[in-house]
Amino acid sequence: MYNTRVRGVLIHGNKTFTDVSRDIIKPMDDKTPLWWWISAFIASGALFWGMWGFYNTISTGIGEWGLNNNVAWGWAIINFVWWIGIGHAGTAFSIFLLILRQNWRTSINRAAEAMTIFAVMAAGLFPLIHMGRIWDGFFIIPYWNTRGPLWDNFNSPLFWDVVAISTYLMASFVFWYIGMIPDFATIRERTASKIKKKVYGVLSFGWIGNARGWLRFETAALLLGGMAAPLVVSVHSIVSMDFAVSIVPGWHTTIFPPYFVIGAIFSGFGMVLTLMIVMRKLYKFKDYVTDGHLDAITRILTFISLIMATAYTTELFMAWYSGNEYEMFTFMKNRVTGDYKFAFWTMITCNAIIPQLFWFKKIRKNITIVFIMSLFINVGMWFERYVIVVTSLSKDFLPATWATYQPTITEISIFVGTLGLFILGVLSFFRFVPTIAISEVKGVLKETTTLKSFTDE
């Protein structure tokens, strides 16, 4: 089989198998650190504020938001697409890199997958609240009803969204969980605490790690990964069709599916970078998440950023080349020079220009700068969705219906609330689950380590 060794040493520090188990489980055994409580406190505060916004929306109605007849999609849809985009990295990491047999994924995939789950959960909230009458949410499920029976419109991208996102959440969770089973068994056998033995005993499903078990485990993981890979592409393609299937200028383009998928992977990788830098700093995982890992992510980001820049340029070019005056107006007047030029240029700067600094080795090696740049990417990708949703809707075909859009405090609070939900999810992941896939790291340890006792033999 094709197997490259270009990456060299993946895990530093001459680790043995015992060291790997001990190092990764240690944060779970230690006393809960102070920073954890502080972050959890702040995140809970954000979540509570979000719940206030949620309550406001449900009890009063969508009128609490800054939407109007023309701009009927505001922050809710922007944030929905933003979160779904972030949720793409986990699967992109684990699954594409699993299929491509990239061994460096092993230190990062667990955290990336956890991030996926919480991001998709945060994303899923928005369409649900956007219904307004959330208690009628079950109407979206095609069930046998007394209205005819009248079924859903299966040609509607909004229905495809429901199907795609629930499938994505389920598939990501299944893939994540199955990967954790051997690690739960490791904790079960190592721990001295009775409660932990019981809890992780339940979670490990009675894993024993015999030959046949491992064979089936590997096959199942590969099958689930292989099925989830096209799902990654299809989920964000479908999200893009929420826009592209309409005739609104700036949305009605064939470039949307690939453009959204690449954008999603871009924002997801940006968030992975942010989280991994935080995690390795707090848990002293520098031997596992090495500078080499971060370097690999930044290189990927540089490349994806170029694709993003190409997509932005293509959109502008096609607006001109199509000869369609509405497209021209949306792109050249409304986005590049009009009321929303700040959002547009923030998007260009953060997504297409700033990541190009990663070409310089000095910048890739400076983790502080890399961290700040990863935040810029997250912000830039948020503005991309803002540009797409708001500029196109605010000024479409009829000047008589033009309207501007300003978010209200309720919308902002819901967004902050989902940030709180996400951070709380990540924090509990840090606390209760092995943050690095122990058995997978062990699997790549020998062929890539500098360990003396292994090579001397």
Place this chain on the structure above:
Amino acid sequence: MNNKTIIGIYEDEDVLLKAMDELLENDIKINDVYSPIPLHGVFEKLNLTTRLPYATFIYGVIGAISVFAFLYWTSVVSYPLKFGGKPLNTLSFIIIIFVLTIFVGTLFTFLTYFIREKMYPGKKVILPVPRTTNDQFAIIILIEHNMSAADIKKVNVILEKTGAVEIKESE
């Protein structure tokens, strides 16, 4: 029934694989191998195969057919309602069929895996060598009732010669 086993414990995957070769050359049947990581050499030496991919394929086919049947029945048979002048049985069904095929395939592969492995939440297990989930590898050889003391000794000698850090017998 005699369920006595000889357990050879190793601390390195390559040493373990060499030991397995040695045992198999001497016509000793290896019952099982416990390891903290998946080892492809072990699967090959024990001639283990799995039919899980076929099961997944069948789930996918069933999923695709049943989803299409449902869409066709609801949109064409049960309540034929025109949307935007599109045909009742439209090409855009492919999107839902595609996604739900993956849904069915994933969910049932996951369930099949647990059913075949007889794993469920809270299952109690006692490992012959608990450290095999951490840093050790164990070869399990079942003592058949027709094995003589000399045979058992031979197994022990081979295990020791091939670098087992510990050899033990268990019920």
